[in-house]
Amino acid sequence: MESIVNPVLEGNFYTSSKKKSFYKVKLSENYLGLLKTNGSLIKTKIVSLQDIIGCKCARRRKNVSEKCECHPKNNVFSFLENTVDENDISAYLHIYSYVLKDFIITSGQKRERFKITLRFRSFSHYEDNLKEALKWRNTVKELIEKTRWKSTLLRNIESYNETVTEKGDKILIVLNPKSGSGKTKEIFKEQVLPLLAEADLEYDLHITKARNDARNLIKSSNILKWKNGLITIGGDGVLFEIINGIMERPDWKHIINTIPLGIIPGGSGNGLAKSLSFCTNEPYDQNPVLISTLNIIKGHPIPVDLVRLETHSEVVFSFLSFGWGLIADIDIESERLRMIGAPRFTIWSIARLIGLRTYTGRLSFLRVPDNKIKEVISNEKYVGLQIQDMYPVDVENDKNFTSSMDCNSDSSFDMDSISLDTGCNQRQNDITARTESFYSLHSHKSVYHSDKASSSYLSLPEITKNNNKIIYGPSSQLPALNKPVPKSWEVYQGEFVMVHASYQSHLAGDVYFAPGCKPNDGIIWLLIVKAGISRVNLLQVC
Numbered sequence: 001m002e003s004i005v006n007p008v009l010e011g012n013f014y015t016s017s018k019k020k021s022f023y024k025v026k027l028s029e030n031y032l033g034l035l036k037t038n039g040s041l042i043k044t045k046i047v048s049l050q051d052i053i054g055c056k057c058a059r060r061r062k063n064v065s066e067k068c069e070c071h072p073k074n075n076v077f078s079f080l081e082n083t084v085d086e087n088d089i090s091a092y093l094h095i096y097s098y099v100l101k102d103f104i105i106t107s108g109q110k111r112e113r114f115k116i117t118l119r120f121r122s123f124s125h126y127e128d129n130l131k132e133a134l135k136w137r138n139t140v141k142e143l144i145e146k147t148r149w150k151s152t153l154l155r156n157i158e159s160y161n162e163t164v165t166e167k168g169d170k171i172l173i174v175l176n177p178k179s180g181s182g183k184t185k186e187i188f189k190e191q192v193l194p195l196l197a198e199a200d201l202e203y204d205l206h207i208t209k210a211r212n213d214a215r216n217l218i219k220s221s222n223i224l225k226w227k228n229g230l231i232t233i234g235g236d237g238v239l240f241e242i243i244n245g246i247m248e249r250p251d252w253k254h255i256i257n258t259i260p261l262g263i264i265p266g267g268s269g270n271g272l273a274k275s276l277s278f279c280t281n282e283p284y285d286q287n288p289v290l291i292s293t294l295n296i297i298k299g300h301p302i303p304v305d306l307v308r309l310e311t312h313s314e315v316v317f318s319f320l321s322f323g324w325g326l327i328a329d330i331d332i333e334s335e336r337l338r339m340i341g342a343p344r345f346t347i348w349s350i351a352r353l354i355g356l357r358t359y360t361g362r363l364s365f366l367r368v369p370d371n372k373i374k375e376v377i378s379n380e381k382y383v384g385l386q387i388q389d390m391y392p393v394d395v396e397n398d399k400n401f402t403s404s405m406d407c408n409s410d411s412s413f414d415m416d417s418i419s420l421d422t423g424c425n426q427r428q429n430d431i432t433a434r435t436e437s438f439y440s441l442h443s444h445k446s447v448y449h450s451d452k453a454s455s456s457y458l459s460l461p462e463i464t465k466n467n468n469k470i471i472y473g474p475s476s477q478l479p480a481l482n483k484p485v486p487k488s489w490e491v492y493q494g495e496f497v498m499v500h501a502s503y504q505s506h507l508a509g510d511v512y513f514a515p516g517c518k519p520n521d522g523i524i525w526l527l528i529v530k531a532g533i534s535r536v537n538l539l540q541v542c
């Protein structure tokens with residue numbers, strides 16, 4: 001435990017269940033360390049502050065609910081019964097962390113909630129105990145806030161103003177109730193809200209009423225009041241609307257450089273959410289909503305490529321993929337099976353493989369040099385987060401230490417919460433999240449479309465008009481669509497089964513499309529399937 005360098009706070013706490021054991025708790029700039037002493041037996045658990053999302057002071061109440069003493073006005077708890085337990089003068093500090101845990105039998109990891117409760121009861125008055133608890137609470141809060149922004153790649157993005165995000169700024173959550181199989185409200189209420197409450201993250205909620213609702217909101221609102229982030233709960237389509245809404249604003253550049261965007265998966269595909277967690281090695285598949293919400297709360301933005309697309313009728317900004325042929329057909333036509341969720345893609349893939357179509361077209365592209373591809377595949381700088389940033393070295397090598405990365409190795413800490421106090425254990429109840437009123441909405445059609453017609457449009461300038469909409473955003477650096485491409489480009493003309501271009505590794509949670517792709521590598525990864533391929537070969541590609 002001495003190995004935790006320069007602890008900011010430290011103290012001894014006890015558990016009542018095991019009278020002889022006590023815990024030395026140390027808080028340093030990057031870690032919370034718990035040293036358990038039971039006679040001569042010493043065990044240690046270290047929780048990285050990167051894994052702590054928040055903490056709250058609470059006083060014991062007579063019933064199950066708790067009142068937050070840190071923000072009495074900010075009621076994130078239920079108040080079924082508000083009577084304080086006068087017999088208990090202790091103040092409690094609940095610290096919420098989500099630590100990586102290894103599976104014992106199969107290889108793999110998942111994130112698990114690990115709640116630490118510290119009970120302060122050294123003084124004879126509640127107020128004095130609360131003071132002590134608040135000192136710990138404020139210090140933990142300050143430290144986790146620092147850790148968040150220190151460890152992002154934002155330092156490397158010159159245009160990003162790190163100071164824009166201040167405490168108290170809200171995030172905007174845009175929820176599409178029609179995404180996927182229509183469970184986003186439940187996802188929000190049951191899985192996202194409790195985490196936001198633990199992290200003390202304030203939010204406004206907007207539930208979309210129709211297609212383009214999110215786009216119009218972003219286009220016309222004072223979105224700078226949501227400096228902490230514009231977050232979507234739904235599929236990739238609702239984030240697509242947010243980004244294109246931003247591009248309809250003259251201040252698009254400032255917004256893009258100022259407000260982080262986030263996505264919590266609730267759609268059918270969820271390609272971006274999967275790709276982002278994949279590039280940071282987060283165990284997404286175990287709990288996609290938890291991992292994506294933690295990514296947002298922890299404030300580790302990842303720069304992502306944005307691609308400007310011109311079709312025959314419009315200009316759009318795309319962050320995931322663009323396709324023509326087989327995959328686009330599956331996306332659009334499986335809409336009628338939306339109610340079954342993600343399996344709709346598998347079922348429709350089989351249908352489309354049986355009735356395989358081909359399309360005539362011309363494809364021109366500039367090949368990326370092999371050395372650049374190799375660099376992208378091997379270079380961490382494209383990943384967004386540096387592992388050494390996530391776990392900075394302020395713990396000296398000490399074999400007694402169990403880091404939060406391998407907490408499973410110490411079975412005495414193998415629990416989802418730990419409660420420490422100065423005398424006896426008391427059962428603490430989890431916070432009850434604030435609930436929102438929801439309203440029901442009408443059904444919608446997907447925005448996906450297959451572009452069968454070849455374009456005859458010129459490459460459009462910086463400010464373009466789509467059906468009376470003014471689109472801002474960066475101008476194209478590509479040759480005009482009706483002009484010949486430079487000699488260095490390759491051109492294929494003929495029959496295709498599909499051409500699909502992706503700028504992220506995954507098109508959907510289970511569609512690993514571009515293995516080498518990193519979110520901000522600046523490369524468009526192409527899959528070209530020409531006509532004449534056998535169904536067996538095509539199945540292997542898929």
Ligand SMILES: Nc1ncnc2c1ncn2[C@@H]1O[C@H](COP(=O)(O)OP(=O)(O)OP(=O)(O)O)[C@@H](O)[C@H]1O
Pocket residue numbers: 176177178179180181207208209210211212213233234235236237238239241266267268269270271441442443444445446447
């Ligand atoms: N309230 C609504 N009613 C109808 N349609 C909506 C509503 N809100 C948004 N939409 C539209 O629904 C489209 C699809 O939604 P979204 O992408 O969130 O879900 P998904 O298609 O199931 O997921 P994915 O894109 O990951 O496959 C969006 O492009 C949006 O235009």
